[in-house]
Amino acid sequence: MTDTLSSEPAERELGGREAWLAVVVATVVFLLVVIDVSAVNVAFPSIRDDFDVSEATLGWVISGYNVTLAALLLVAGRYADSFGRKRLFIPGVAIFLVGSALSALAPSVGFLIAARVVQGVGGAIISPTAIAVVLPDFPANKRSTIIGITGATGALGAVIGPALGAFLTDVWSWRGIFWINVPIGIIVLVLAPRLLRESKNPAATGKIDLAGVPIGTAGIGLVMFAIVRSEEWGVADARVLALATAGVVLVWLLVRRSRAHPEPLLELDLFALRSFSSTNAGLFLYSMAFTSGFLINSLLLQELWGQSLAVVGTSLILAPLVATFVSPVAGKYADRIGHRWILAIGSSVNGMVYLSYVFVLDENPSVWTTFVPISLFAGAGIGATIATWSSAGLSDVNPAQFGTANATVRTTQQVGYALGISVTVAVLADVSNTANIADFRWAWLFVGGCYLASAAMIAATFPSGNSTDRVVRT
Secondary structure, three states: OOOOEOOOOOOOOHHHHHHHHHHHHHHHHHHHHHHHHHHHHHHHHHHHHHHHHOOHHHHHHHHHHHHHHHHHHHHHHHHHHHHHHHHHHHHHHHHHHHHHHHHHHOOOOHHHHHHHHHHHHHHHHHHHHHOOOHHHHHHHHHHHHHHHHHHHHHHHHHHHHHHHHHHHHHHHOOHHHHHHHHHHHHHHHHHHHHHHEEEEEOOOOOOOOOHHHHHHHHHHHHHHHHHHHHHOOOOOHOOOOOOOOHHHHHHHHHHHHHHHHHOOOOOHHHHOOHHHHHHHHHHHHHHHHHHHHHHHHHHHHHHHHOOOHHHHHHHHHHHHHHHHHHHHHHHHHHHHOOOOOHHHHHHHHHHHHHHHHHHHHHOOOOOOHHHHHHHHHHHHHHHHHHHHHHHHHHOOOOOOHHHHHHHHHHHHHEEEEEEEEHHHHHHHOOOOOOOOHHHHHHHHHHHHHHHHHHHHHHHHHHHEEEHHHHHOOO
């Protein structure tokens, strides 16, 4: 089954110059969406000082974005596959641009949180469509390359976000993190209508499960809301348990409806693919560690060691540079030998790095002698894994389902991010008042354990060989 293409813009050669320009347009805005997940973490202290609010309140600057993104991803992916990816992508960029401008102008923390929610709506539309909107412009044998490029772009955004956030906050202010999105978003809005072509799932009838949309959105939203509120209320709080229970019940109802509906919000047949189900399980554990790790290290450098933002930005950028070089090599070998061991080894390296922090770092600043050299190994581990997760999850998926499949993977990722941040904020709740190395060690143990659990999950459950090998075997 292949995607349908409309005749606008004018027909062009598959994989030609304009197709590659379309990839640039789609991936650059996806880069911004991913950067805004992690860049704000490093500006945490600056935003807190500007608005004079607690960490619990400030956490909503991150969580408001993540909750909205996660709650709407499945809806956006399903509608993109059914009604047209370009039709959703361009408005998504516009919404993200407006949310970015409002965030940059925010006069209060409440306004900033609301603006981040607007950003999250745009990000939820962009994330699942950024890959799917350009894939039909390439022949089947080139699509894995496009997935790899987009995945690597997302990986780059995830790893450079903290360093970029530190740099912009230092030379401008935390508002620069949001202002930078505006001119780039405007350029994309000008170019996208001409460069992108419309495509959708040819089997779609447009009869989406309308009842499933609010059920699924509310279910995921309530689970995410329970996670982030547990930072302030506590995990055992009756309100947290009630929210989580309500969310799980709604998700269960969505699964039941999805078994029978011809165009469900959640395509359960995707989970019959061992590579897809294994990726979601491993990525959930990985995501709990990923964003949390960057937040912990940013707070270590600023709150415990008292380093300037210039030092923070410089020390955090080196590992991403290593990841940038490792990522394309890892993607190349993943296509050849498969994803299992690259993901397992890379995640294990990440885990060992964070466990080593527990034993070698203390209250005395050792940015350049210890922290940065060890972090370079994390750069290699991240480079081997973060883009590889994307290609692993889509490796056996029918191209007609890329929008929904990518949305499902991104939802798993966002829930993992939120849960990891919640645990980290709970462990480091008093870091701004009484920074204590013991609290950081508990946080590093959590991150290292999640990375190692992810490695074990993927090693035990992901199918061997690459996608071509698996097709031949079946």
